[in-house]
Amino acid sequence: MxxxxxxxxxxxxxxxxxxxxxxxxxxxxxxxxxxxxxxxxxxxxxxxxxxxxxxxxxxxxxxxxxxxxxxxxxxxxxxxxxxxxxxxxxxxxxxxxxxxxxxxxxxxxxxxxxxxxxxxxxxxxxxFGPNRPPLDGLGAYEDSGAVQYYVRRKAEFENRRIVIAGGGDSALDWALALKDMAARLYLVHRRDRFRGAPESLRQLEEAVSQGLIEKIVPYQLHGLHGTGGALEGVEVIDMDGNTRVLEADVLLPFFGxxxxxxxxxxxxxxxxxxxxxxxxxxxxxxxxxxxxxxxxxxxxxxxxxxxxxxxxxxxxxxxxxxxxxxxxxxxxxxxxxxxxxxx
CATH class of the missing domain: 3.50.50.60 (FAD/NAD(P)-binding domain)
Known part of the structure; x- marks a missing residue:
């Protein structure tokens, strides 16, 4: 019309x-x-x-x-x-x-x-807009696409090292959707308890047991490592202040x-x-x-x-x-x- x-x-x-x-x-x-x-x-x-x-x-x-x-x-x-x-x-x-x-x-x-x-x-x-994690230098990684809040084309993540952060449905759904194409996939959450449908939780545990997803719990995002907007690692920290760097090409924070x-x-x-x-x-x-x-x-x-x-x-x-x-x-x-x- x-x-x-x-x-x-x-x-x-x-x-x-x-x-x-x-x-x-x-x-x-x-x-x-x-x-x-x-x-x-x-x-x-x-x-x-x-x-x-x-x-x-x-x-x-x-x-x-x-x-x-x-x-x-x-x-x-x-x-x-x-x-x-x-x-x-x-x-x-x-x-x-x-x-x-x-x-x-x-x-x-x-x-x-x-x-x-x-x-x-x-x-x-x-x-609507994403809740962004409070990380130093975040903007440069957003501009380069190393940090993304939405997945529009799954093919972009083929053979990439992916860190997904979050404990809700979006984090779980995308971890399950990308697990078979990622070179490495980490799922970071502040506690070893995820908010999702029972079937999604079952599939998560199955993928973890198969080595397709590595749960990083209880940890939170702490920093980004790389140069010129190219991501090399995601630093996480636990409740006791212990840190760990996950080698990664892309970070997907799903915080609602x-x-x-x-x-x-x-x-x-x-x-x-x-x-x-x-x-x-x-x-x-x-x-x-x-x-x-x-x-x-x-x-x-x-x-x-x-x-x-x-x-x-x-x-x-x-x-x-x-x-x-x-x-x-x-x-x-x-x-x-x-x-x-x-x-």
Whole structure:
């Protein structure tokens, strides 16, 4: 679609996997929707941060890489020709349930607006960036690519000596994904206890027993050794002050993301620790007519899994239907019998 839309039924802020599935759910209910994202392409973190990272919590997919998941979601909504406003930052939200105005910045200065009856915020972690380790001279190694916070192409790590630091899912997943191609792979953590799915922990111990991964515990990063941005070794230190230098070509610190809701935090809805509390049965925020799904949404018992975001997308689409069509009752039909509505 070449014409920039000026009004729609549902504005979906965020075109990551949860936002894309929300577009599908809305389209299946014959609700017009527009996908909005500040990035130049759809996919969110799956595209920007880990297109080749295997994801294991998608039903019917034993494993799927981030880029392939996005391609599948794009194929799912292709019949509906959903408009996209990419490289658009939503700066303001005004109006009320059934009649919102979204003020957006496109590019350097262009201001555009969109009228919507309901809003779904699927902004993931909001504005995000890596938590960097406090190491002297870090910038030079970042510039050379010797220190990286995201893995975009696994082939770049073939036959390289890799140090992965961290104790969560990202550290575990990438250690397991790179173990068969690395010349040497170290996994550094401050304690011999990792936060991960039981199956990932089992695979880690198996890889350690096979000599594919060496656990360096309990140690923390302490320094970088090399010249001109070329990494030669990573220095680690234990709780007693003993140090060790690991010969390495690349360091991958996975200490999570620093997140910021950005303008969303100023739209008048309740927020809590860079998330937006919602009512679980509807995914509606404290601002009537505005819904939040995916990692940005919070409620008791919330699981930060993509599959949970998919469920929330369906809940939000059905909950907002009466806002768009107050005069119509929604008669739920299964997709197996309903099929995909004609364009």
């Amino acid at each position: 070449t014409t920039t839309p000026t009004e729609t039924d549902v504005a979906i802020i965020g075109a990551g996997p949860t936002g894309l599935f929300a577009a599908f759910q809305c389209a299946m209910l014959r609700l017009r929707c527009v996908l909005i994202d500040v990035l130049p392409e759809t996919g969110g973190q799956c595209t920007a941060l880990y297109p080749e990272k295997p994801i294991y919590d998608i039903p019917a997919c034993p494993a799927v890489e981030g880029a392939q998941l996005i391609a599948n979601l794009e194929a799912q909504i292709a019949p509906f020709h959903v408009p996209r406003l990419l490289k658009h930052r939503v700066d303001s939200l005004s109006g009320q349930r059934g009649a919102f105005t979204l003020g957006m910045t496109h590019g350097a200065a262009a201001q555009v607006s969109l009228q919507a009856k309901a809003v779904i915020i699927a902004a993931g972690a909001g504005a 993301l620093a997140t910021d809701l950005g303008p969303v935090a100023r739209w008048g809805m309740d927020t809590a620790r860079a998330t937006i509390p919602v009512t679980p049965s509807t995914c509606e925020t404290s601002l009537p007519g505005v819904f939040a799904i995916g990692d940005v949404a919070s409620y008791p018992g919330k699981l930060k899994l993509i599959l949970q975001g998919f469920s929330e997308a369906a809940v939000a689409a059905h909950a907002l239907y009466p806002i768009v069509h107050p005069e119509q009752a929604l008669h739920f039909e299964y997709s197996t019998s309903k099929g995909v509505p004609a364009a």
